Amino acid sequence: MSQPLLEVRNLRVGFQTDAGLLTAVDDVDFKLEAGKTLGIVGESGCGKSVTAMSIMRLLPQPAGRILSGEVLLDGRDLTKVSLEEMRKIRGNDIAMIFQEPMTALNPVHRVGKQIIENIQQHKLMSAADALKRAVELMEWVGIPAPDQRVNEYPHQLSGGMRQRVMIAMALSCSPRVLIADEPSTALDVTVQAQILDLLRRLQNETGMAVILITHDLGVVAETCDDVAVMYAGRIAERGPVESIFKRPLHPYTQGLMNCLPKLDHPPKTPLPVIPGSVPGLIDLPAGCRFASRCPNRHSADVLASRQPWRECGGGHGVEACACFAHQLSAS
Numbered sequence: 001m002s003q004p005l006l007e008v009r010n011l012r013v014g015f016q017t018d019a020g021l022l023t024a025v026d027d028v029d030f031k032l033e034a035g036k037t038l039g040i041v042g043e044s045g046c047g048k049s050v051t052a053m054s055i056m057r058l059l060p061q062p063a064g065r066i067l068s069g070e071v072l073l074d075g076r077d078l079t080k081v082s083l084e085e086m087r088k089i090r091g092n093d094i095a096m097i098f099q100e101p102m103t104a105l106n107p108v109h110r111v112g113k114q115i116i117e118n119i120q121q122h123k124l125m126s127a128a129d130a131l132k133r134a135v136e137l138m139e140w141v142g143i144p145a146p147d148q149r150v151n152e153y154p155h156q157l158s159g160g161m162r163q164r165v166m167i168a169m170a171l172s173c174s175p176r177v178l179i180a181d182e183p184s185t186a187l188d189v190t191v192q193a194q195i196l197d198l199l200r201r202l203q204n205e206t207g208m209a210v211i212l213i214t215h216d217l218g219v220v221a222e223t224c225d226d227v228a229v230m231y232a233g234r235i236a237e238r239g240p241v242e243s244i245f246k247r248p249l250h251p252y253t254q255g256l257m258n259c260l261p262k263l264d265h266p267p268k269t270p271l272p273v274i275p276g277s278v279p280g281l282i283d284l285p286a287g288c289r290f291a292s293r294c295p296n297r298h299s300a301d302v303l304a305s306r307q308p309w310r311e312c313g314g315g316h317g318v319e320a321c322a323c324f325a326h327q328l329s330a331s
């Protein structure tokens, strides 16, 4: 098999807190091929953004630290490269659209200037050419009248337009991997569809690979090739999108699927929710982390030790907790 463009191996990430070391990402693995989209899903607080920030080496400092594992881009471990080297890789090879567009845009600079600076940081280009490229990019991401908008400040733009500016910035150096962290949560559905469509078009044109972090399973079904379901810092289940939707194996994945609205339900049927919430990440059990919310009957045994990972064919794998593993072997 060819080497994947990006591979994350046994990634563990911790935060030093007053209550001790919190392991926000605990032994996460996945691969991403060029031109493909990997969806990372899971409730809030499961470690999705921390995974993304670790790949970018942009963890909040000084509390956040990669404890172990590898992030391989073309086989080169990004956890080991110098900060200067990493600055070159960011933007050029891997770019990220952040969850909060306002935190990534500088409120006191015109948006065009910010895109231009981003381009010039990575590519030798005259100011005039960079301006031309910025306007082109803004047009590309669907910003109307880009030659005027280029002179506006972030606060003059709507949420959707700011999000597009961020995307233009992320795409300005044609990255090979784009990490989009909930790029559409703050947007209305029409804008969301336009942005996802834009990313898809770009992928077809350039072979860019995308990691799409979202809690919207509908978006995942439409846009992703593969899915990784995260729960409390670990991957509970991973596989090709059709396989995950057709045969979700982990009770957590099944719970997320059940929360999707169904067309054959009468109108105003309340949506089911997964009872309880994601546990705090300090003092987690050594074993199954979903046990406290699991609808299956489980014995205390599943809490005692890490439940084994099981590959179930076709790239579909799951943390096979003893509470359902017997069903796997039967199928």
Ligand SMILES: Nc1ncnc2c1ncn2[C@@H]1O[C@H](COP(=O)(O)OP(=O)(O)O)[C@@H](O)[C@H]1O
Pocket (backbone or CB within 6 Å): 015, 017, 022, 024, 042, 043, 044, 045, 046, 047, 048, 049, 050, 051, 060, 063, 281
């Ligand atoms: N700056 C921080 N300091 C301490 N803990 C953090 C920090 N950022 C994130 N965490 C911890 O990491 C966990 C995962 O966060 P995050 O990756 O942002 O979740 P999400 O899946 O919602 O993106 C959080 O529940 C929190 O416990």
Ligand SMILES: [Mg+2]
Pocket (backbone or CB within 6 Å): 048, 049, 050, 099, 181
């Ligand atoms: Mg997040």
